[in-house]
Amino acid sequence: MNQTKGKTIPMPVRYLINTVLIALLVFGSTAYVNGGGVSGYVTKVLMVIGINIILAVSLNVATGYLGQLPLGHAGFMAVGAYTGGIFLKAVNAAEASGAQYLLMVAAALLLSGLVAAVFGIVIGIPALRLRGDYLAIITLGFGEIIRVVLTNIDEVLGFKLTYGASGLKRIPKITSYGNVLVCVVLTCLVIHLVMKSRHGRAILAIRENEIAAESCGVRTTYYKVMAFTLSAFFAGVAGCLYAGYLGSLQPTTFGFMKSIEILVMVVLGGMGSMLGSILSAITLTALPEVLRAFEDYRMVAYSLVLVLVMIFKPTGLMGQYDFSMSRILERVWGFFDRSKRKEG
Amino acid sequence: MAKSKEKLVPVEGGVIPERDAGTPPVLEARHLGIDFGGLTAVDDFNFIIGRTEIGGLIGPNGAGKTTIFNLLTNVYQPTRGKILVGGVDTRGKKTYEVNRMGIARTFQNIRLFKALPVLDNVLIGMQGQMQYRLAGAVLRLPSYWKQEKAAREKALELLSIFGMESLAYTPAGSLPYGAQRRLEIVRALATGPKVLLLDEPAAGMNPSETAELMENIRKIRDTFQIAVVLIEHDMNLVMGICEGIAVLNYGQIIAKGTPEEIRNNPQVIEAYLGRKGGAAGC
Ligand SMILES: Nc1ncnc2c1ncn2[C@@H]1O[C@H](COP(=O)(O)OP(=O)(O)O)[C@@H](O)[C@H]1O
Numbered sequence: 001m002n003q004t005k006g007k008t009i010p011m012p013v014r015y016l017i018n019t020v021l022i023a024l025l026v027f028g029s030t031a032y033v034n035g036g037g038v039s040g041y042v043t044k045v046l047m048v049i050g051i052n053i054i055l056a057v058s059l060n061v062a063t064g065y066l067g068q069l070p071l072g073h074a075g076f077m078a079v080g081a082y083t084g085g086i087f088l089k090a091v092n093a094a095e096a097s098g099a100q101y102l103l104m105v106a107a108a109l110l111l112s113g114l115v116a117a118v119f120g121i122v123i124g125i126p127a128l129r130l131r132g133d134y135l136a137i138i139t140l141g142f143g144e145i146i147r148v149v150l151t152n153i154d155e156v157l158g159f160k161l162t163y164g165a166s167g168l169k170r171i172p173k174i175t176s177y178g179n180v181l182v183c184v185v186l187t188c189l190v191i192h193l194v195m196k197s198r199h200g201r202a203i204l205a206i207r208e209n210e211i212a213a214e215s216c217g218v219r220t221t222y223y224k225v226m227a228f229t230l231s232a233f234f235a236g237v238a239g240c241l242y243a244g245y246l247g248s249l250q251p252t253t254f255g256f257m258k259s260i261e262i263l264v265m266v267v268l269g270g271m272g273s274m275l276g277s278i279l280s281a282i283t284l285t286a287l288p289e290v291l292r293a294f295e296d297y298r299m300v301a302y303s304l305v306l307v308l309v310m311i312f313k314p315t316g317l318m319g320q321y322d323f324s325m326s327r328i329l330e331r332v333w334g335f336f337d338r339s340k341r342k343e344g
Numbered sequence: 345m346a347k348s349k350e351k352l353v354p355v356e357g358g359v360i361p362e363r364d365a366g367t368p369p370v371l372e373a374r375h376l377g378i379d380f381g382g383l384t385a386v387d388d389f390n391f392i393i394g395r396t397e398i399g400g401l402i403g404p405n406g407a408g409k410t411t412i413f414n415l416l417t418n419v420y421q422p423t424r425g426k427i428l429v430g431g432v433d434t435r436g437k438k439t440y441e442v443n444r445m446g447i448a449r450t451f452q453n454i455r456l457f458k459a460l461p462v463l464d465n466v467l468i469g470m471q472g473q474m475q476y477r478l479a480g481a482v483l484r485l486p487s488y489w490k491q492e493k494a495a496r497e498k499a500l501e502l503l504s505i506f507g508m509e510s511l512a513y514t515p516a517g518s519l520p521y522g523a524q525r526r527l528e529i530v531r532a533l534a535t536g537p538k539v540l541l542l543d544e545p546a547a548g549m550n551p552s553e554t555a556e557l558m559e560n561i562r563k564i565r566d567t568f569q570i571a572v573v574l575i576e577h578d579m580n581l582v583m584g585i586c587e588g589i590a591v592l593n594y595g596q597i598i599a600k601g602t603p604e605e606i607r608n609n610p611q612v613i614e615a616y617l618g619r620k621g622g623a624a625g626c
């Protein structure tokens with residue numbers, strides 16, 4: 001897809017450069033933030049941005065790449081958040097330290113993702129076997145059911161698990177700028193690596209033309225469920241980070257509007273563009289913070305932005321354009337190459 | 345293979361070219377039929393395709409030709425009858441499974457993966473031949489590199505049949521119409537089929553493009569040693585390359601035979617031209 005004329009950078013070199021750049025970004029910025037380079041408030045905003053990036057990028061797998069319209073992404077986030085929250089409390093992560101603490105955090109994130117993924121499979125199989133818009137309806141229902149269940153399950157069954165409407169409190173605050181950033185990078189990386197493989201091509205083929213895909217030997221149901229599950233997994237991870245960021249959870253947080261909020265980020269950025277999802281997650285999270293005084297109008301602004309984008313750029317801001325570090329590097333490389341030749 | 349047409353010889357279930365008589369037929373339909381509500385779109389359709397035969401399916405618009413392709417690929421489930429691919433009944437199989445059994449097709453209304461590059465369209469066709477798992481992709485294991493590289497090379501080679509290697513990175517949707525039809529054939533070939541079903545491959549092509557296509561279809565058959573079944577309205581193409589032809593009207597076979605037999609069949613002439621000689625069909 002990214003064929004450039006002239007010099008192309010050999011594969012191992014490209015991977016090395018990308019790895020070094022990512023490592024620099026992660027360690028450099030974490031050191032800067034932890035070293036007090038930015039205020040506590042800015043750090044918090046950065047963490048929320050990171051969580052929203054994971055949510056948008058993961059939803060983009062199901063909407064942009066697979067071409068479905070799930071309306072219950074917040075439901076998977078809720079599953080991840082409560083799983084992570086309950087787990088972190090149970091293992092008493094607040095009192096752990098060192099390697100043990102890291103292990104607990106990693107386990108919480110993984111477990112949250114996995115439980116959300118299981119929900120993804122359970123909902124995805126019946127919903128995705130059918131052609132058409134069933135997924136939108138079923139996921140919409142799922143999101144609401146999760147919220148209602150979280151509110152009522154303790155009262156009905158006498159558990160002391162989610163603490164119903166009063167909320168799950170005193171969750172160890174494990175979320176930091178560093179681990180959010182690592183999760184963002186891993187999420188984007190894994191999704192990127194999947195999409196640039198035969199599995200990703202199968203997912204895109206289904207979006208492009210389901211009948212043709214199946215006629216080409218693509219197991220359409222399998223890949224639809226796979227993409228949907230991948231999407232749910234990372235929503236669960238984001239949920240866990242969210243739980244560890246807030247320290248307490250309320251079922252009402254994960255309502256229908258939260259799902260729509262994430263969907264807006266994806267649509268605004270351009271369905272099928274990871275870079276678009278990232279940029280619009282940043283913009284739509286930072287903007288209300290910048291315009292604190294106008295926060296009452298946030299939802300108005302949301303709708304307005306959506307309408308305007310749909311009128312002037314229906315494919316989203318980035319369309320389906322995707323980010324490629326090597327493409328940029330190749331440009332830079334080519335530029336130096338040319339200027340060197342000119343001098344000589 | 346300069347001369348293409350061979351005598352048709354009878355075998356159980358129909359006639360196939362003499363050279364294929366020694367091997368079992370690749371594709372067979374027996375008493376195939378489908379109803380859409382009250383409408384019988386196809387009824388009692390019987391045909392048999394030899395291992396390297398080029399067969400033709402012709403008939404006026406709405407005769408049920410595309411419906412037969414949809415039945416052969418299990419996009420539709422038949423109401424009556426059965427389909428055998430290499431002797432195996434395909435009843436109850438999914439479309440992708442039928443593809444992996446060796447049936448590949450193109451579409452009358454082109455169905456490419458428009459936003460994706462030409463190369464990826466072909467690579468998606470090779471889905472069934474690549475094995476690396478999800479973990480292999482995420483961890484970029486050697487299996488990923490090896491299979492991707494091999495697939496890429498094979499895809500470019502297939503594209504070169506139609507001289508399309510240089511278009512590998514163009515989005516499929518931005519190709520001219522004729523090239524899109526050719527890409528559909530390449531994509532179908534990439535699935536490694538035993539039978540290639542082409543639904544109006546020459547539609548929208550000019551006479552020189554059609555002539556070239558005719559040569560290429562023959563070349564594909566000779567190189568890959570596969571069978572081809574094509575639906576076409578261009579009689580020069582059909583009569584030029586098909587060895588056995590079935591004529592369909594209102595969902596029923598009204599004639600079967602060699603191009604010569606079909607050309608001179610009064611029932612066919614009537615179906616196409618009408619009793620009084622008006623220009624119907626096509
Ligand atoms: N999915 C369907 N539902 C109802 N009727 C159909 C369907 N598919 C095809 N038909 C009908 O079957 C008949 C044959 O159509 P088709 O196979 O497309 O003809 P053609 O020979 O031109 O390819 C037409 O009358 C068409 O309306």
Ligand SMILES: [Mg+2]
Nearest residue numbers: 409410411452
């Ligand atoms: Mg047709």
